[in-house]
Amino acid sequence: MSSKKSSQPQTNSETVHWKKTLAKALVSGSDWPDKDELLDVLYWGRQLLALMIGIFWGFIPLHGFLAIVLYIVISTTVGQLYATNFQKVDEDSLGGFWELAKEGFGSAFATFMVSWIGVYSASHFN
Template identity: 50%
Template sequence: LSGTRRAPPGAPSPGRLSRTPHPAEATRAGKPPGKDEFLDVIYWFRQIIAVVSGVIWGILPLRGFLGIAGFCLINAGVLYLYFSNYLQIDAEEYGGTWELTKEGFMTSFALFMVIWIIFYTAIHYDFAPISTVQSKGPFY
């Protein structure tokens, strides 16, 4: 009896942080992931998809509706496959398929647009000098 207390089994050691398990790990362990943790994973997964697709769309000379529609389809499709096939969760526990599909979509869309514009402009924009022809004004 030295007077020191031991942590209960399964508790993190003093000075160590506990790690939130990935939803796939929790599902494989037989317990469903918590709603907040799972929605956080979906949110950040979307941000990663937005950055990667923005870089690819910017390097490839994709423009206009084709680029936007492609991003929306890939973003929604990859996420749907992730939570329905890979994690095999019941979407109704998290508010339904539509709630999971739209979670964090607008922020990922905005991030995608910014990255796409930056990369497209940096790679494909022609930085020609401005014309030195002087305008005589609208009333000349």
């Protein structure tokens, strides 16, 4: 007996929800009644930023402790500025500075490291 799970495509409501969230994320000062939704946007934004910085650092080539410290500073600063200045949300309503700083940090750091090392190795070693 096979216990296959059927992979169902996204329903219309899931697609609409995703598009509404993306639209809110790109508009300054959007209303975020569900704070978890804003934290999800911050999480995925940090993932995208980590990938871009990792690729850029790999091509430059930037390496060593300086590259890691610069990534941490940029990632934390961009996340804070996005939430407090662009979305105009009080950081205390989201749990404070440290909650915003750590939201998705571990997985984004892993994304940064893999992309940085991969691009650096591929482009600078024959």
